[in-house]
Amino acid sequence: AQSVTQLGSHVSVSEGALVLLRCNYSSSVPPYLFWYVQYPNQGLQLLLKYTSAATLVKGINGFEAEFKKSETSFHLTKPSAHMSDAAEYFCAVRENRDDKIIFGKGTRLHILP
Amino acid sequence: EPEVTQTPSHQVTQMGQEVILRCVPISNHLYFYWYRQILGQKVEFLVSFYNNEISEKSEIFDDQFSVERPDGSNFTLKIRSTKLEDSAMYFCASSVSANTEAFFGQGTRLTVV
Numbered sequence: 731a732q733s734v735t736q737l738g739s740h741v742s743v744s745e746g747a748l749v750l751l752r753c754n755y756s757s758s759v760p761p762y763l764f765w766y767v768q769y770p771n772q773g774l775q776l777l778l779k780y781t782s783a784a785t786l787v788k789g790i791n792g793f794e795a796e797f798k799k800s801e802t803s804f805h806l807t808k809p810s811a812h813m814s815d816a817a818e819y820f821c822a823v824r825e826n827r828d829d830k831i832i833f834g835k836g837t838r839l840h841i842l843p
Numbered sequence: 844e845p846e847v848t849q850t851p852s853h854q855v856t857q858m859g860q861e862v863i864l865r866c867v868p869i870s871n872h873l874y875f876y877w878y879r880q881i882l883g884q885k886v887e888f889l890v891s892f893y894n895n896e897i898s899e900k901s902e903i904f905d906d907q908f909s910v911e912r913p914d915g916s917n918f919t920l921k922i923r924s925t926k927l928e929d930s931a932m933y934f935c936a937s938s939v940s941a942n943t944e945a946f947f948g949q950g951t952r953l954t955v956v
Contacts, residue, residue, distance in 0.1 A: 774886070774934065774936075776946070779944050830888045832888065833878075834885070836885060
């Protein structure tokens with residue numbers, strides 16, 4: 731069965747600094763991987779997705795993630811953090827033709843002025 | 844842009860009462876889901892629904908829960924006899940196929956008192 735581990739429940743970065751949110755997955759078959767963002771009191775918005783095409787995936791708001799099969803990782807990055815990036819970020823995995831998406835526990839990103 | 848809509852946005856109910864949470868998935872989507880998020884915790888899968896039947900459910904989705912697609916557009920989650928621990932944000936989601944991302948609604952915050 732698939733699972734997702736997000737390292738760090740809270741991450742703080744300074745405005746303008748690199749954002750790195752870590753995600754490792756476990757899957758018995760090649761997975762589909764996603765990053766969702768949740769702003770305060772809002773729903774889940776898809777940031778980006780990996781579906782076995784390019785290993786470097788670009789998403790909205792300047793975020794990108796790289797699928798590394800050898801490391802079973804799908805870390806989320808952004809070169810320069812903005813105050814508006816403060817939110818909770820969820821990594822998620824879906825196995826091919828499985829009926830559900832499984833979420834990690836989430837990482838709350840804090841942006842320091 | 845098509846979106847998943849959920850009503851109501853907030854629901855307060857007394858313990859033991861029945862509640863129905865409503866969702867209108869994106870019109871050409873075939874897979875439907877309910878997830879919940881207890882305050883400060885991870886997003887948990889409850890149930891998936893495809894071809895007018897439950898395709899998968901989690902341990903959380905016990906006999907107190909049921910889902911229905913009564914008219915080809917709405918997708919509802921019913922909790923027969925609510926408990927205090929059912930208080931959470933409930934998210935509806937839909938996807939085109941089993942291999943794609945799910946799009947989430949804004950959620951219904953359920954408070955059981």
